[in-house]
Amino acid sequence: LQIGDLVDRPDTYIYQDLSFSVLANLKNNDPKTFNYSGFKFDNDSLFNKRMQFQENIYHANTTIFTMSHWFQSFLQNEGKKKVIYVGGGINTPIDTNTSTKRAKKTILFIGRDFYRKGGKIVDEAFKLLYQNDTSVRLIIAGPETEPTECREVTGIQILRAVGYDTVAKLMKTASVFAMPSYFEAYGLVFLEAMANELPILVRDKFEMPYFVSRGSGLVITSGTEEFEIQQTAVSLNRILSDSSFQTKATECAKGIRNEFSWNTVASRILTQINNN
Incomplete structure (x- = not known):
């Protein structure tokens, strides 16, 4: 759940890695993956309501920035028009010390x-x-x-x-x-x-x-x-x-x-x- 799923404003930009429609697709077509996701929907009516709200935002001239290529493709295959891949960033410090030795195997x-x-x-x-x-x-x-x-x-x-x-x-x-x-x-x-x-x-x-x-x-x-x-x-x-x-x-x-x-x-x- 992200701020873009709660605020209904047209002509906005949102940055996402997942959508309710992805979860619905997994639940119906790949239940093993869905079960590992950790998402649980005890109330299908509430889930459908949230998914529809998100869909309304997507169709309100919203530009969707995606972390991943697969999510970009998923949304485009659903008919979304303004979907742009921008990727994600690294958080962990990078050790550039070339003298650091790797353990074998x-x-x-x-x-x-x-x-x-x-x-x-x-x-x-x-x-x-x-x-x-x-x-x-x-x-x-x-x-x-x-x-x-x-x-x-x-x-x-x-x-x-x-x-x-x-x-x-x-x-x-x-x-x-x-x-x-x-x-x-x-x-x-x-x-x-x-x-x-x-x-x-x-x-x-x-x-x-x-x-x-x-x-x-x-x-x-x-x-x-x-x-x-x-x-x-x-x-x-x-x-x-x-x-x-x-x-x-x-x-x-x-x-x-x-x-x-x-x-x-x-x-x-x-x-x-x-x-x-």
Whole structure:
């Protein structure tokens, strides 16, 4: 819920990463993803009322700035005319110290909501990798509670709540960032990992494949849990074993920092407003 969903004023500009119509579409056509989203609608009448109010705003000559390409395409496919992609910006500090050394074969997962972010998939994939290579490590940062699957598992380090500075240090010293999230309206954390020169492993949904196309990493295909675990294990092993992923991540990092800064986003928005 954003201010643009509450204030009914024509000829305005709003900046969004999600809409009620997206949630309705997921609920009807992709219930698995919807269930992971965390949104619950006990009252369909109230939800429909809010969605209609938002639709009225969209049709009142409103310009919609979107964080993502997928959301822009979704709205355009619904018939919205004034939809402009502007992207999102990085919040985590960037460590540009070239002397910082990365740990070998260290997988990093960050997510407060462990299960929605695909933490179980990463955990099980790590366990498969560890069977053949005991030098592999997994760092799980940010979960609200310690996942039962990860307790007292050799090779796994769990860090509960972490701040931006800690996240930046983890990103600068890990080997790969893995977060095949089930529901991710945008995903600034992927950009932050890429800006810190990390290859990423993601899911084939929302903006995640686009992020990989701008940097370095692999995309898993959504399927059964076992299928996803196997894919993730194979993909992680490939990234950890092939130094070209790290080389490309390092080469792309500066461009990521420039393209996905809040200054760049603000500049795109102001350019559109001034040219309107």
